Amino acid sequence: MNGDVELPENVALAWGLRDRPSRGPKRSLSLDQVVAAGIQIAQAEGLTAVSMSRVASELGVATMSLYRYVPTKHDLLDLMVDTAFGPPPHPRGADEGWRPALARWGEGNVAALRRQPWMRHVPISGPPINPNQVRWLEYGLVALRGTGLRASERISTIMLVSGYARSWATLTADIVEAAARTGQTPEQVGLRYWQHLAVLTAPGPYPAIHELLGEGEEYDDDVDLEWRFGLDRILDGVAAMIDARAAASSQ
Amino acid sequence: MNGDVELPENVALAWGLRDRPSRGPKRSLSLDQVVAAGIQIAQAEGLTAVSMSRVASELGVATMSLYRYVPTKHDLLDLMVDTAFGPPPHPRGADEGWRPALARWGEGNVAALRRQPWMRHVPISGPPINPNQVRWLEYGLVALRGTGLRASERISTIMLVSGYARSWATLTADIVEAAARTGQTPEQVGLRYWQHLAVLTAPGPYPAIHELLGEGEEYDDDVDLEWRFGLDRILDGVAAMIDARAAASSQ
DNA sequence: CCTAATCTGCGTATGGCATACGCTTATCTG
DNA sequence: CAGATAAGCGTATGCCATACGCAGATTAGG
Incomplete structure (x- = not known):
């Protein structure tokens, strides 16, 4: 068979x-x-x-x-x-909601990439097919069980979270590595970036960037807060769809 | 200065x-x-x-x-x-809401990567600093003007959308390329993947994957619908935050 | 107008890299 | 014990990025 x-x-x-x-x-x-x-x-x-x-x-x-x-x-x-990458974190508990389970799953992605930063440089060769990748897929799907999402929607949601985890881990690791290379702290590297941006956009028509720089809020950023921000937006969006479905079907 | x-x-x-x-x-x-x-x-x-x-x-x-x-x-x-990558699509119009503007911006990302698929193999070297990258950043920020989002939140939102665009464009382009390499259609490559997954997970404890495969809905997928699904979840999540802020400040 | 400084194009060389091919030798099957 | 098979690997091919330094072009300053 x-x-x-x-x-x-x-x-x-x-x-x-x-x-x-x-x-x-x-x-x-x-x-x-x-x-x-x-x-x-x-x-x-x-x-x-x-x-x-x-x-x-x-x-x-x-x-x-x-x-x-x-x-x-x-x-x-x-x-x-x-x-x-190793195996995924422990799966959704019996009385655990989809949201904390999926959040843990996303955090696990980031944690793995932070533990072994070289992995971000290995180009993705296709959909997940190797043993641990499939285990991650399984646990991600388990987190979304009973949500009323269709098969393709569950897949898309998982892709969304893992893609975000990867891109976020990549960006932060790049900064850490650039800092190590130049003997600076990651904060200094971030600061430099905004300074360079300010210099380059000064003569041109970049009102939104100038506005951004003018707010002066971008230096004291806690990276984990930034990660959570994006994750929470994704989960909020997924929650909105799940809730709408549930409301429609119970009515 | x-x-x-x-x-x-x-x-x-x-x-x-x-x-x-x-x-x-x-x-x-x-x-x-x-x-x-x-x-x-x-x-x-x-x-x-x-x-x-x-x-x-x-x-x-x-x-x-x-x-x-x-x-x-x-x-x-x-x-x-x-x-x-070229310049971004035209910026948010005077009477355009943040949501359609940001959606167009995301679509533009995907369109660029689809036009020149080789770009996905160039590793990201850091935050956007080159001329067109900065223009894209500017237009993304313009889309989020007046939403009440803080500076770091606007940045995170843009990262979220562009990261999703990149990971989605990468996955689909990989499939198209694998198809071209093996003389198959992309649909056949997708089908093969699910078949392989079925064979590999058959002996093991993968209930959620089996459930997924059992739904039999995953073959007739329209790729653009899948892209829109993820984008809409992101935008819904961002909208929820913007609306909550607006409600709180007007009260 | 000339000379010294400076930059361009590029020939050569170094030290890598993945991997195709085929040989020798160890091991197992019948 | 003979034939089949596979393991380890030496050698070779054809790539690659780029360090270095030279010859000739161009210009600035006197």
């Missing part, structure tokens, strides 16, 4: 569905070791330090040996992301 | 603020020509085809000559994105 759909090589690999051959020498490594070595390098020295030869030397094998474990470097990166 | 803030080299470059030296030979190219050549290659053959030597040969110059125009390849990519 399952057999009539062929899984792509990289997917089968991620799910551990490759049947081991019985002939030939034993492998001296496991796929997990290769993936772990990649993650360790990425975490310690950044994604740019992850090359096939670097991973191989970390494991004490020759570069080309890795290709017995992984079809391409990109597949390795996908596996690294799936492993480093 | 402006002079006490030094602009980084790449920013000055993007804004055309480099004072031309008077000594030395005339340049045979302009920065715009270099950027245009890069865009043309990216559009025709994808971002991976854009190398310094490829751009140079397109222009009939030697590779190293480009470095007289651009400090690094990454700066070139940033300039390419800023130029290819």
Whole structure:
């Protein structure tokens, strides 16, 4: 019943569905070791330090040996992301509403990206198909159970939250990294940005930006408050739809 | 008054603020020509085809000559994105509400990314600072004028919409590209995904995913409807806050 | 008008990178 | 024990960004 759909090589690999051959020498490594070595390098020295030869030397094998474990470097990166993301936070509790559950799910996304910032540089290769990604999907859907949202709407809502988490984590991590590079604090980097914007827009017709800069409120920003702001807007919007549906169907 | 803030080299470059030296030979190219050549290659053959030597040969110059125009390849990519994104759609009209204006602004983001899909592969290098990026920022802020939102809230709202536009455009473009690569239609690629998901989750505890697959509603999806769904949730959430503020202050 | 300063284009070289190919050797099946 | 198969990996190919420095063009200042 399952057999009539062929899984792509990289997917089968991620799910551990490759049947081991019985002939030939034993492998001296496991796929997990290769993936772990990649993650360790990425975490310690950044994604740019992850090359096939670097991973191989970390494991004490020759570069080309890795290709017995992984079809391409990109597949390795996908596996690294799936492993480093890890499993989602615990699922919606029995008496937990959809909203706190989905909020926790979103926070979990941000937390994972903050723990392993290199992941934001691995380009998304498609819809979630690897084991942990699917677990995240499952828990996200669990959070939206019983809300009256249709299938495609539940998917869209999850995409909305995870996309926001990713873009927000990316922006803040970029600032932290720029600060580290230039020996400044992240606050200084933020301040610089507004100063540059002020200089550049001074001669031109940018009334709304000048208004913004004039309010002088943008420096004392707590980043977590900003994250919550966007998340709460999304959740408010979803809540409005769920409530409207519930009202319409009970009437 | 402006002079006490030094602009980084790449920013000055993007804004055309480099004072031309008077000594030395005339340049045979302009920065715009270099950027245009890069865009043309990216559009025709994808971002991976854009190398310094490829751009140079397109222009009939030697590779190293480009470095007289651009400090690094990454700066070139940033300039390419800023130029290819182009200016934002026309700003909020005098009698236009914030909501349609912000919706148009979001649609404009998606439209730009769909016109030049290679842009999604250029990693975001920081907050928007290049000329067109700043124009987009300005118009986004104009859309939110008079809503009662604070400065940091206006920024967060704009980030929310542009982040969503980017992640949505990325996902759909990935599917279109995967389809082109395998000679399938995008619909077939989507169908395959759900089939793979069904096979992989069949043995495991994925009740919410099975529920989703069981609804059988996910195949006939109109992508633009899905985009609108997420956008409307965001806008509803923002509207809720704006209305609550207005009610509180008029009371 | 000349000389010194300065800039342009670019040839060359360095030190990477992913990965195709094919060989040797270890291991298992029948 | 023979044949099949797979593992590890040496070698080679064809990319890549970019550091460095030189030759020739152009101009400013005397």
